[in-house]
Amino acid sequence: MPRYVITGTDTDVGKTIFAAGLAGHLGARYWKPVQAGLEGETDSQLVARLSGGRAHVFGEAYRLTTPCSPHEAARIDGVAIDPARLALPEGHGPLVVEGAGGALVPLGGDLLFADLFARWGLPVVVVARTALGTINHSLLTLEALRARHVEVHGIVFSGAPNPASEEAIVRLGAVRHLGRLPRLDPLDAPALAAAFAAHVDTGAFA
Numbered sequence: 076m077p078r079y080v081i082t083g084t085d086t087d088v089g090k091t092i093f094a095a096g097l098a099g100h101l102g103a104r105y106w107k108p109v110q111a112g113l114e115g116e117t118d119s120q121l122v123a124r125l126s127g128g129r130a131h132v133f134g135e136a137y138r139l140t141t142p143c144s145p146h147e148a149a150r151i152d153g154v155a156i157d158p159a160r161l162a163l164p165e166g167h168g169p170l171v172v173e174g175a176g177g178a179l180v181p182l183g184g185d186l187l188f189a190d191l192f193a194r195w196g197l198p199v200v201v202v203a204r205t206a207l208g209t210i211n212h213s214l215l216t217l218e219a220l221r222a223r224h225v226e227v228h229g230i231v232f233s234g235a236p237n238p239a240s241e242e243a244i245v246r247l248g249a250v251r252h253l254g255r256l257p258r259l260d261p262l263d264a265p266a267l268a269a270a271f272a273a274h275v276d277t278g279a280f281a
Contacts, residue, residue, distance in 0.1 A: 089233030112142025
């Protein structure tokens with residue numbers, strides 16, 4: 076069954092929106108192992124809502140109070156993140172796992188999310204903005220993942236079309252273009268499902 080990790084080139088690039096669309100499309104299990112910041116709607120709650128109830132959402136391994144890098148949020152909360160608690164959930168069926176921030180976000184000690192991705196051994200989807208700076212951020216993310224022998228399934232863009240930047244990233248990064256999700260207003264389950272079907276290469280996730 077398909078199992079994917081979703082990471083971003085930075086924070087707030089739209090990876091949770093994409094993860095919700097993918098989990099809803101596949102009727103997948105969804106897991107956000109570390110949530111940093113508990114005010115308002117968490118990423119797990121957002122995925123549950125935006126997937127239209129089609130995703131089975133697991134509880135986080137760590138729920139940290141402060142909206143910052145997990146290693147610092149854990150320090151503030153007086154918690155030590157134990158990598159043993161970050162093993163992939165067992166069970167059958169499609170699985171979508173979402174990291175926090177970008178691929179090189181620290182979890183504690185010398186452990187980065189990219190190192191965790193390498194341990195999991197699942198293909199990774201990179202979500203990138205289309206705005207200025209995306210070429211540099213995207214290519215650096217791809218290099219960091221491949222340096223750890225992480226399989227990159229492809230890249231998804233978020234935002235207004237930017238053909239020149241998208242083409243450069245795909246060509247220079249030797250990565251598959253999986254689609255581009257536009258900004259949605261309103262952002263709800265029906266709108267996301269329609270946009271996902273129209274703008275994402277769903278066949279790449281069969």
